[in-house]
Amino acid sequence: MSAEIICVGTELLLGDILNGNAQYLARQLAGLGIPHYYQTVVGDNPTRLKQVIEIASQRAEILIFTGGLGPTPDDLTCETIADFFGAPLVERPDIIEDITRKYVQRGRVMTASNRKQALLPQGAEVLPNPTGTAPGIIWQPRSGLTIFTFPGVPSEMYRMWEDTAVPYLKSQGWGKEIIYSRMLKFWGVTESAIAEKVAAYLNLPNPTVAPYSSRGEVKLRVSAKAASQSQAQDLIAPIEKQIKQIAGLDYYGADDDTLASVVGELLRGAGETLSVAESCTGGGLGQMLTEISGSSDYFWGGVISYDNSVKVGLLGVNSEDLAKHGAVSSIVAEQMAAGVRSRLSTTWGLSITGIAGPTGDTETKPVGLVYIGLAGSNGEVQSFEYHFGAGRGRSLIRHLSACTALDNLRRKLLSQKPAVMPSK
Amino acid sequence: MSAEIICVGTELLLGDILNGNAQYLARQLAGLGIPHYYQTVVGDNPTRLKQVIEIASQRAEILIFTGGLGPTPDDLTCETIADFFGAPLVERPDIIEDITRKYVQRGRVMTASNRKQALLPQGAEVLPNPTGTAPGIIWQPRSGLTIFTFPGVPSEMYRMWEDTAVPYLKSQGWGKEIIYSRMLKFWGVTESAIAEKVAAYLNLPNPTVAPYSSRGEVKLRVSAKAASQSQAQDLIAPIEKQIKQIAGLDYYGADDDTLASVVGELLRGAGETLSVAESCTGGGLGQMLTEISGSSDYFWGGVISYDNSVKVGLLGVNSEDLAKHGAVSSIVAEQMAAGVRSRLSTTWGLSITGIAGPTGDTETKPVGLVYIGLAGSNGEVQSFEYHFGAGRGRSLIRHLSACTALDNLRRKLLSQKPAVMPSK
Numbered sequence: 118m119s120a121e122i123i124c125v126g127t128e129l130l131l132g133d134i135l136n137g138n139a140q141y142l143a144r145q146l147a148g149l150g151i152p153h154y155y156q157t158v159v160g161d162n163p164t165r166l167k168q169v170i171e172i173a174s175q176r177a178e179i180l181i182f183t184g185g186l187g188p189t190p191d192d193l194t195c196e197t198i199a200d201f202f203g204a205p206l207v208e209r210p211d212i213i214e215d216i217t218r219k220y221v222q223r224g225r226v227m228t229a230s231n232r233k234q235a236l237l238p239q240g241a242e243v244l245p246n247p248t249g250t251a252p253g254i255i256w257q258p259r260s261g262l263t264i265f266t267f268p269g270v271p272s273e274m275y276r277m278w279e280d281t282a283v284p285y286l287k288s289q290g291w292g293k294e295i296i297y298s299r300m301l302k303f304w305g306v307t308e309s310a311i312a313e314k315v316a317a318y319l320n321l322p323n324p325t326v327a328p329y330s331s332r333g334e335v336k337l338r339v340s341a342k343a344a345s346q347s348q349a350q351d352l353i354a355p356i357e358k359q360i361k362q363i364a365g366l367d368y369y370g371a372d373d374d375t376l377a378s379v380v381g382e383l384l385r386g387a388g389e390t391l392s393v394a395e396s397c398t399g400g401g402l403g404q405m406l407t408e409i410s411g412s413s414d415y416f417w418g419g420v421i422s423y424d425n426s427v428k429v430g431l432l433g434v435n436s437e438d439l440a441k442h443g444a445v446s447s448i449v450a451e452q453m454a455a456g457v458r459s460r461l462s463t464t465w466g467l468s469i470t471g472i473a474g475p476t477g478d479t480e481t482k483p484v485g486l487v488y489i490g491l492a493g494s495n496g497e498v499q500s501f502e503y504h505f506g507a508g509r510g511r512s513l514i515r516h517l518s519a520c521t522a523l524d525n526l527r528r529k530l531l532s533q534k535p536a537v538m539p540s541k
Numbered sequence: 542m543s544a545e546i547i548c549v550g551t552e553l554l555l556g557d558i559l560n561g562n563a564q565y566l567a568r569q570l571a572g573l574g575i576p577h578y579y580q581t582v583v584g585d586n587p588t589r590l591k592q593v594i595e596i597a598s599q600r601a602e603i604l605i606f607t608g609g610l611g612p613t614p615d616d617l618t619c620e621t622i623a624d625f626f627g628a629p630l631v632e633r634p635d636i637i638e639d640i641t642r643k644y645v646q647r648g649r650v651m652t653a654s655n656r657k658q659a660l661l662p663q664g665a666e667v668l669p670n671p672t673g674t675a676p677g678i679i680w681q682p683r684s685g686l687t688i689f690t691f692p693g694v695p696s697e698m699y700r701m702w703e704d705t706a707v708p709y710l711k712s713q714g715w716g717k718e719i720i721y722s723r724m725l726k727f728w729g730v731t732e733s734a735i736a737e738k739v740a741a742y743l744n745l746p747n748p749t750v751a752p753y754s755s756r757g758e759v760k761l762r763v764s765a766k767a768a769s770q771s772q773a774q775d776l777i778a779p780i781e782k783q784i785k786q787i788a789g790l791d792y793y794g795a796d797d798d799t800l801a802s803v804v805g806e807l808l809r810g811a812g813e814t815l816s817v818a819e820s821c822t823g824g825g826l827g828q829m830l831t832e833i834s835g836s837s838d839y840f841w842g843g844v845i846s847y848d849n850s851v852k853v854g855l856l857g858v859n860s861e862d863l864a865k866h867g868a869v870s871s872i873v874a875e876q877m878a879a880g881v882r883s884r885l886s887t888t889w890g891l892s893i894t895g896i897a898g899p900t901g902d903t904e905t906k907p908v909g910l911v912y913i914g915l916a917g918s919n920g921e922v923q924s925f926e927y928h929f930g931a932g933r934g935r936s937l938i939r940h941l942s943a944c945t946a947l948d949n950l951r952r953k954l955l956s957q958k959p960a961v962m963p964s965k
Contacts, residue, residue: 129563129564129567129580130567130571130577130578130580131567131568131571132563132564132565132566132567132568132569132570132571133751133753133762134564135559135560135561135564136559136560136563136564137559139553139556139560139582140553140556140558140559140560141556142556143553143554143555143556144555144556145556146556147554147555147556153554154554154583154584154586154589155581155582155583155589155593156553156554156581156582157579157580157581157582158563158579158580158581159578159579160578162578165578165579168600169579172596176592296555298555300557307649307652308611308612308613309612309613309652309654309655310649310652312612312613312614312654313652313653313654316614319613319614319615320614327551327552327615328611328613328615329552329557330611330694331694332696338552338555338557340555392851393824393845395824395827397831398828398831399824399827399828399830399831399832399836399840400817400819400823400824400825400826400827400828400830400831400843400845401824401827401828401831402824403819403823403824403825403827403845403847404822404823404824404825404828404939406823406824407821407822407823407824407825407845407847407939408823408935408936408939410897410898410899410900410935411900412823412847413847413848416823416847416848417847417848417850417851418844418845418846418847418848418851418855419824419844419845419847420842420843420844420845420855421817421824421827421831421842421843421844421845422842423827423831423836423837423840423841423842423843424837424840424841424842424885426841426885426886427841427842427885430884430885431842431844431855431884431885460854460855461848461850461851461854461855462850473834474834475834476834476835504646504647504648505647506643506646506647508643508671508672509672510672510696511832511834512832513672513696515828515831515832
């Protein structure tokens with residue numbers, strides 16, 4: 118028993134819009150525990166749509182259509198479905214009435230083309246659309262097959278799904294078993310390295326563990342199928358604990374946690390404050406930190422020292438060192454971190470200087486070379502050198518630089534916590 | 542003759558990610574004039590993937606796969622395709638070498654699981670991945686059928702498509718009748734206002750004009766179908782010119798232009814420089830400006846004055862004004878802009894102070910209230926007040942603030958140009 122999503126619309130085939138409806142429905146099906154193995158996108162073309170219905174109706178018991186319910190001539194979904202199953206279309210006076218009423222409310226007059234939206238396959242139930250004019254249907258064209266149709270407008274579709282489709286599916290016995298997931302997040306480690314460390318978990322039946330990676334971040338999704346969220350959590354908890362132990366400091370958080378939010382909580386917990394000095398990231402590190410509402414409790418601000426004159430004038434970087442070692446060097450990174458920390462009177466100063474490219478590199482300093490500086494309250498100043506690789510491009514190098522700066526501070530803050538390092 | 546897009550990944554079926562790859566490929570195929578009638582999403586499951594290949598290979602001549610090329614056991618796309626067509630997998634030493642080299646560059650060691658990525662179907666050509674480790678393939682498993690595989694990571698896929706797949710498809714005769722589009726971009730105006738102004742153009746047959754909007758930006762896509770790009774451009778040019786005249790200063794650029802790049806070119810052309818002072822955006826304005834390679838020619842840096850102490854200490858904001866009017870006020874915005882301009886010795890100083898929420902609002906200062914300050918070389922200081930609305934959320938309010946700051950500077954710079962205002 119499974120469901121299949123069929124999105125109808127030439128605008129999807131032209132790439133004019135992102136298929137957010139498929140993502141929404143996919144999440145909803147997972148939440149209800151309804152298996153779902155295929156999604157298909159097809160244009161506003163009756164012949165091809167019928168082909169898709171034929172294939173899908175052979176391998177799924179619930180077909181969910183979005184799109185093609187509007188009043189214009191290219192909106193063909195409902196009549197094509199009816200035609201495929203050999204059912205006549207019947208004009209529904211209750212729908213005519215509903216559309217007329219909505220038009221009056223908006224100070225408009227119903228047009229002839231809207232009458233088309235009142236034609237439903239004989240035997241289908243109306244799936245009401247409270248916010249728009251195009252109704253959907255819930256229909257069993259034959260035993261063991263249920264069809265839902267929704268308009269393509271996301272806000273209308275969400276409301277119809279929640280108000281009518283979900284209660285209907287629950288009345289049919291769905292939603293008794295749910296899928297609940299935790300996304301575990303890692304930084305400073307590759308996907309393949311994590312996958313090898315947790316290889317024993319990647320073949321578990323329930324919960325399942327699957328690795329992902331994007332833009333330097335590695336994730337493991339732990340998903341459990343159970344009768345309730347708390348039972349799913351009970352299945353996930355021991356696996357999550359073991360994976361965290363295996364990953365050590367490479368694990369940084371779960372679900373909505375970000376490196377910035379985790380660093381923020383550590384600073385808040387310690388009653389410490391942070392300032393930043395940014396060169397190649399140009400403000401990106403500050404932006405990440407201030408994405409968190411309430412970050413003003415521990416983040417005081419910083420200096421975007423894009424030009425060398427700002428490094429000297431506002432951060433007190435030594436101009437001889439700048440001339441001798443260049444702006445992208447460990448000594449300048451350290452002076453930037455120490456400078457912003459002392460000028461803003463914060464516990465920590467964190468700095469980034471590097472070559473984001475595609476230009477600005479030299480023979481000894483390739484694109485992707487980045488130094489991160491960290492100055493702490495005991496006068497200690499450290500720096501870290503990274504080679505992110507020229508091939509990764511300006512945007513990703515800047516993103517990796519900002520995240521890696523946060524990750525260095527995170528590891529430093531954790532190493533100071535008595536719970537992690539009892540000897541300190 | 543048509544192409545079909547097949548996206549492989551359980552994360553798509555679970556709704557964990559949006560299918561941006563399908564949209565990208567759909568647009569690209571449209572641009573090359575390659576017909577494309579179906580998109581399918583299927584999980585990391587060999588049996589189901591084979592079923593999809595069977596169906597797609599009967600109705601299309603070009604199959605484009607994304608996802609499932611990674612190093613982990615659930616990455617099965619390449620071996621499943623090979624298995625379906627009965628081809629053995631062969632380890633390619635050139636790929637092993639390439640992966641090893643990339644790992645060395647990043648200071649890491651290749652793991653055993655990466656070897657899997659070097660296994661390609663016998664007879665397949667490598668589709669090189671310059672930015673990641675997973676290569677794709679270009680393969681004719683039988684006459685009249687061409688297969689392309691790409692990793693699911695969007696940035697890697699885009700690069701591989703542009704560098705290798707497009708030249709290959711053109712060498713096969715595609716791209717002769719092309720669809721060419723220009724995306725015209727507007728700021729400071731609503732989608733419906735633009736759509737009403739250009740209503741006469743929205744029903745043209747060729748070129749077509751279609752409105753879009755997202756995150757405060759309004760766009761009009763002007764698309765022409767023609768035998769060549771230059772013929773398409775000839776169709777588009779007069780329409781584009783008329784639309785620009787209608788829109789006036791609300792039009793800011795086209796295609797890859799951003800507000801930051803347009804402001805940058807204006808500054809560069811005038812030989813002027815810019816510094817920024819950011820409160821609620823926390824570095825986001827500096828980040829936008831420095832997304833442009835070469836921005837160091839005109840952007841010197843700035844101060845992230847998140848805490849009031851930084852506004853006073855580093856920008857010279859008057860602490861009495863701060864106490865009397867609050868940090869979110871026109872007078873503080875103006876002092877921030879003037880302060881950063883004088884301390885960094887730039888032609889212009891641009892500042893942002895506002896309430897991004899969801900907390901921090903007061904009875905007189907709601908979430909979404911933002912002041913933008915602009916200080917110029919003649920000692921003139923201005924400020925602008927905006928109400929972005931609490932309902933739009935922290936992230937969007939910050940984005941709108943940074944873009945609107947750039948837009949104010951853009952309008953100011955344009956108003957100074959003799960070509961636009963001949964009286965000056």
